[in-house]
Amino acid sequence: MSENKQHDAQKSYLEETGGRKGIFKWILSTDHKRIGLLYLYSIMSWFFIGVTLGVLMKLELIAPGITIMGAQSYNATFTVHGVIMIFLIVIPGLPAVFGNFMLPIQIGAKDVAFPKLNLLSWYIYIAGSILVVSSLFAGGGPPDTGWTFYAPYSFKTGTNMLPAVLGAFVLGFSSILTGLNFLVTIHRLRAPGMTWLKMPVFPWTLYGTAWIQLLATPIVGITLLMVIGERIFNIGFFDPAKGGDPILYQHLFWIYSHPAVYIMILPAMGAISEIIPTFARKTIFGYRAIIVSTLAIAFVGYFVWGHHMFTSGMSGTALFTFSILTFIVAIPSAIKVFNWVSTMHQGSISADVPFLWAASFIFVFMIGGLTGLILGALAVNVHVHDTAFVVGHFHFIVFGGTGFAFFGALHYWFPKIYGRMYDRAWAKTGWIIFFIGFITLYGPMFYLGIRGMPRRYFDYLPDYHGPNIISSLGALVMVTGFVIIVINLFKSARSGEKAEMNPWGGTNLEWRIPSPPPLENFDEIPTIDKATYKYD
C-alpha cells in the first residue's frame, strides 16, 4: 500500500479510486471516508423501510378497529420497525457514519487504526441487517415479539425469530469492532500536540460511546445466543416450565439495552457540541464539564437498566437503587444542556440550517429527557409503564435526539463530505415542516399514555380516538418535511454549487483541509498547539 505515496495532493477522496471501478471503488475501499459513506447509504436505505413501517402503524391507529392491517401484521410491523430502528439505524448511526468520516480528521490522523477491520465491520453490518430484514419475508412470517424479544413468548411464537435474533447478534459484532477501532485510534493516532484536553467534543463522545459499545454489547450477544440455544436445544434458561426465570432475561437484555440508549445519544450530543460553537462563533462553554459529563453518562448509564423493569416484580431494594441511579444519570445531561445554552450567550449567532437543527434538538431532547424523569419515578412509572407515554418518551429522545442530531450533522458536514452546498431555503422549509410534524405526531402520545392506553395495541377503545387522529395526521406532515429534506440533499450532492473549504467558519481540523478532503486527509500530519474551539 505504501508504494503509491506519490499521489496528487489536490485529488479528493471521491476522485481517488485506487484503480478500482464502479461499485468496487466503494465496497473494497478501506478509506475511512468512503466507509463512512457506505454506512450512510446503507443506513438511509434501512431508514426508508423503518419509517415506512412507522407510517403504516400510524395509519392503522388512525381509527379503532382494523383500518389497514390485522393484529398479526401490526405486531410484526412494530417488531421489525423497532429492530430496524434500534439495531440498524440509531445504534450504528452517528458513530459509523460521522464517526468514521470525521474522527480521524478531527484528531489529525490519516485513517483509523485498523482500516481493514473497519471495512470488515461494514460487511458484518450488512450481513446482520440482511438477516434482520430477511426475517420479514422468509418462513413462518415476520417476528412478532417486539424489539425486546421478551422470554418466554420469544421462543414460543412460530414466527421467524431466529433470523431476527441472529441478525441482532451479528450486528453486535459490527458495533463492537467499530468501538474497538475507535478506541485504539483515539488512544494511538492523535496528532502531535493533540492532548486529551485539546480534543474536540465529538471525538470525546465517540470515545465514551466506544467504551459502551465494547463493554455492553457482549452481554446482549450472549443473551441472544442463549435465546437461540433455547429455541434450538430447549435448554430452559428462561423457560418457567423448566425453572428458568423470565425476569433474568429482562435483566440481561437491559444490561445492554439501557447503555445502548447512551450509545445513541452521546455522539448526537457530540455533534451538537460541534455545531453550536461554530454558529455562535464562540468557544464552547464549559469544555471540561462537557467532557466529564460525557464520561459520567457512559459510566453511570451502565447501572440503571432496571428502570425498564419497575413493574416486573423486582425486589424493593433493587427498585430503590435503580430509581435513584436513574435520576442521577439525568444530571450530566442537564449539565450539557446548560452549557450549550450558555455557549449561545453573547455569541454571534447565525441561525443557519445546522444551527436550527441543533436548537430544535435541544428542545425535543429536553422534552424527551424530562419525560424520562417522569418515567424514572417509581410511583408514576407503575402507572405509565408500557403505555403510549413510553412510546412518546423514546420517540422524542431517540428520534428527536439522535435523529435530529443526525440530520443536523448531515447538514453541517455535508459541504465537507461532498464539496457541494445544498439549497438553504429548501432545507429550512423541510426542517420547519418536519419539526411541526414531529411535535404533532409524538406529542399526543404522552396524553394517551397518561390516560392509560397501553402500547403495542393495534386496536384501542373509542375513548382514545381523538389524540390518535392528531398523531396520525402529524405523521403525514412529517413525511412531507422528510421528503423535502431528502430530495434537497440528494440533488445537491450531485449538482449543488461548489462549497468552500470552511463555509461555516468552524475551527476544528476538518475545516482546515479541502472540501472534499484528499485521500490521506492531510499532506502532512498537523501539529496542534492551541485548544480547540478558539475564535481569535
Next chain:
Amino acid sequence: MAEEKHHITSYKTYLLVLVALIIFTLLSVTITQIELSRWATVAALLIAGIKSTFVLLVFMHLKFDLRIFRVMVGLIISLLVVVIFITMLDFLFR
C-alpha cells in the same frame, strides 16, 4: 512507536508461576472435597481469584506493561463485579 523496549520474562519465572498455579489448583480441589460447607465455594473462588491474578500479571505481562493496561483491566473487572452485584440486589431481596 515500535521502539519501546520489551521486557523479557525468564523461563524460570514462568515455570515457578506454573508450579504455583498447579499447587493452587490441587489445593482448591482438596479444600472443597473436605466438608467446609458453604465456605468451600468462597475458598474455591478466592483461589480462582489468586490464580487469575497470577495469569494476568505474569503470563499476560500486565506486571511489565504500561500502567494503562492494568488500570483498564482493573476497571473492567470491577465493572463486571458491580453488575453482578446489582443484579443480585434483585434476587437476594425478593
Next chain:
Amino acid sequence: MYSINPENASNFVAGVDLAFFIILGVSIFFLVAITAAMIIFIRKYNREKHPEAIQNEGSTKLEIIWTVIPLLIVLVMFYFGWMGWKPMKTPPEDAMRVKAIARMWNFKFEYENGKLTDSLYVPLNQPVILDLVALDVLHSLYIPAFRVKEDMVPGNIKQMWFIPGQVGSYDLFCTEYCGLEHSYMYTGVHVMHEDEFDEWLKDTTAVAPVVAEDASPADRGFQVLVKNGCNACHSSDGSKLVGPSYLGNWGNMRKVTAGGEKTEVLFDKEYIRKSIYDPNAEIADGFNKGLMLSYEGLVSEEEIELIIEYIRSLNE
C-alpha cells in the same frame, strides 16, 4: 385521566398523581425557561446585531451551581416517587383475596368461594389482594384509574393490592405484550357497594354465560369454544391463526410430532380429547409447542363431547 377519573378511585391515586404533578411542574418550568433563554439569545446575539462574539471559556461556579441544584431537585423527585410507590408493596393482612389468572388472551378471576368470572368485581372501600398467575407467557394487569400495574410472570405468583374508593366500572388492560390478541386482552373492574357485592358473591350459579339446553350439540359445542376463548387461536373457516383451524381435519390423517418423532395419527375423538387435555403430547405439523395449554379441569369430558360434535359438524 386526571380530570375524567375520580381522584379517589383507589388509595394510590393521590400518591401517584402528586409525584407526577411535582415532576411535571418542575419539568415545564425548566423546559419553558431554557427554551425562552435560547430564543432570547438567538435573537439578541444574532450575527447582524452582534457581529463579534464575546469569548467565555466557562465558569466553575456556574458548573457547580447547575450540578448541585438539579441534583437536589431530582432527589426530591425520587423521594415523591418512592413515597407514592411504597404503600403498593405492603398489603394489609385482612384483605380479601382474588386469584387473577391470565392466559392467552383473557383474564379469569377466581374468588375464595370458587366463583369464577371474566371481569373483576370488588367491594367498595375494602382492601383487595390479587394473586397474579400467568399460565403461558408474560402478561401484565393494569387498571389505569387505580394507578396499579404489575407484570404477571409464569412460574412466579405475585401480588397486587388496592382499596377501591368509588363505585363504578373501570377498564382493565393487559399491558405486557403477549402475542396475537394482546390488544384484545382487556376487561373491566366493577366496584360495588359492600352489601351488593356480598349478594353477588354468594350467587355462584351465575357463572359465565350458560349454554342453552335446547340447542343442538354442535351449537352447544360452539358455545363451549366461545366460553373458553378457543377461537382466539382456532378458526372455523380454514384460516390459520395461532393454532390450526377446526375445519377439514375430521377423519383425516394428521401429521404430528410426538415425543420428538414425526408420525401420523387419525384425527378422531381420542385425538381431540388429547389435544385439549395434553396439547403438547402431539404437536400438529407447522405449529409451535407450548402455545396451547392443557384445559384439564376447565373443560369437562361432556363439554369435549360437544366440541367434537361441533368439529364434526363442520365436515357436513
Next chain:
Amino acid sequence: MSNVHRDDIGSKLGMWLFIFTEILLFGGLFITYAVYRYLHPEAFHLASQELDVPIGTINTIILLISSATIAMSITAIQQKKKKLTLWLIASTIVLAAIFLINKYFEWGAKFEHGIFPGSEYLDSLGYGDVLFFGLYFFMTGLHAFHIIIGMAVLGFMFYYVKIDRLTFDNFQLLENGGLYWHLVDLIWIFLFPLFYLIA
C-alpha cells in the same frame, strides 16, 4: 493507507479491548450462573456431584501448562530461538487438543446417561438440574469453541514464525495470540470450581 511504522502498542491495545468483550460475554453467563445458583443451591450442589473431578482437575492442569508454554514461546522468540518457539507453540496446540479430547469423552459420558439439554431424563430431574446442566453444556461448550478458535489462531502463529513473518523484533501478533490463549485459560480457572468443585 501507508503503514510506514507499525504500532505494537496499538495492536496490543486492540487485543486487550477484544479480551474485555470476551470477559463480558462470559460475564453474562456468570450472572446467569450466580442467579440460578442462588435460587437452587441444593440442586446445584447435587448436580455438580455428577461431574468427574479428576478429569476436570487434569484438564485444568493441562490448560495451565499450555498457558505456560505459549507464554514461554514469547521469551523464546525474543531470544531469537526460532526452533524452541515453534516447539512451544506446537505443544500448546497439542495440549489444547488433549483438553478437547478429554472434554469429548466427558460430554459423551453425560450423553450416555441421558443428560443433555432437552432430554427427557434431564427434564425429569427438576429445575435445578436442568439449569445446572444447561449452563454446564452452554458454558463449557462456548469455552470449547474458544479453544478451537485459539488452536486455529496459534496454528497461524506457528506458520508465521516458520516463514519468519514473526521475528525477534516483530512478534506482536504472537503476543496477541498468547493473550487470547491466556484468556481461554482464565475463563476455565473460574469454570472449573464453579461446576466441578461446589459439590
